[in-house]
Amino acid sequence: MSEAAPITRQDAVQALYSAIEEAAGLLEVEYAREDVLRVLNLYGGDLTQAVVAFRVATGARRSGELDCRFTVPHDLDPYQLAVDNGLLEKTDHPVSRLLADLRDNCPVDGYGIDFGVVGGFKKIWVVLPRTALQEVTKLAGLPSMPRSLGESLDFIARHGLGDTVGLLGIDYRHRTVNIYFGEPPAGGIAPESVRSMLREIDQAEPSEQMLRLGRQAFGVYVTLNWDSPAVERICFAVATTDPASLPVELDERIGMFVRHVRRADPDTKFVYAVASQPDGEYYKLQSYYRWGSGVPEIMQLPDGALADPV
Numbered sequence: 001m002s003e004a005a006p007i008t009r010q011d012a013v014q015a016l017y018s019a020i021e022e023a024a025g026l027l028e029v030e031y032a033r034e035d036v037l038r039v040l041n042l043y044g045g046d047l048t049q050a051v052v053a054f055r056v057a058t059g060a061r062r063s064g065e066l067d068c069r070f071t072v073p074h075d076l077d078p079y080q081l082a083v084d085n086g087l088l089e090k091t092d093h094p095v096s097r098l099l100a101d102l103r104d105n106c107p108v109d110g111y112g113i114d115f116g117v118v119g120g121f122k123k124i125w126v127v128l129p130r131t132a133l134q135e136v137t138k139l140a141g142l143p144s145m146p147r148s149l150g151e152s153l154d155f156i157a158r159h160g161l162g163d164t165v166g167l168l169g170i171d172y173r174h175r176t177v178n179i180y181f182g183e184p185p186a187g188g189i190a191p192e193s194v195r196s197m198l199r200e201i202d203q204a205e206p207s208e209q210m211l212r213l214g215r216q217a218f219g220v221y222v223t224l225n226w227d228s229p230a231v232e233r234i235c236f237a238v239a240t241t242d243p244a245s246l247p248v249e250l251d252e253r254i255g256m257f258v259r260h261v262r263r264a265d266p267d268t269k270f271v272y273a274v275a276s277q278p279d280g281e282y283y284k285l286q287s288y289y290r291w292g293s294g295v296p297e298i299m300q301l302p303d304g305a306l307a308d309p310v
Contacts, residue, residue, distance in 0.1 A: 133164035
């Protein structure tokens, strides 16, 4: 789809739906057409200009899903829109107040939404300005933030994960929050550091693949919930224009998706990530259906990260 071609909102919705349909067919993911179109029509006000990405993941619990995420108009309340239209249930849980707390206490550059073609609406992304990254200690003090962020400040500092945050992902289905550090350690995370931090939060011993990705990571994030004082998992992400060039063996499902995407657009950008779990890590690949000039800011990519990809 040419970015220069004048297209209407409905054209953009139909084009993205067609791309979802093709990818889901390749991955043998069964879904309800009406449910996907409902999300696209509700949030697609800026879809002609939005940054759009797909994500696939490994593991039995994730193999039957295809995620789509895209940026949405800055002037809407993405959480209230989801509740008003039955995509999320209204709840008294702190997760329902976190977006408002962030908006009231921090400068916000923009929002994104994340939905599974099978599982429905999942996350809201909150993008903070690259010129106004927020201190982790400040975010830990927000009333609705999981207390595990405050409880983990020493852990974050000791392992050098970062002092500031540039992006947050609020998962309403699983009631978790992803905290993306704005200034990851230069040169990635050393293998001994990866082993140490995972051991400290009772995660599985990392594989050699995970250690290699940690060393090359441009981004690090932690997942927190409201039921535990500890970090739930840690994720390391690398940016690339060719996942096959990474020093890892791609999962069969991810490899198939990469080949499909690169046939359509050989210049597609990817983010490949590994996430820890108590019972073993899993991998996920994000491909960009539409890239935009703001993506490096959203992702907190260092200058040249994709000009000289890993």
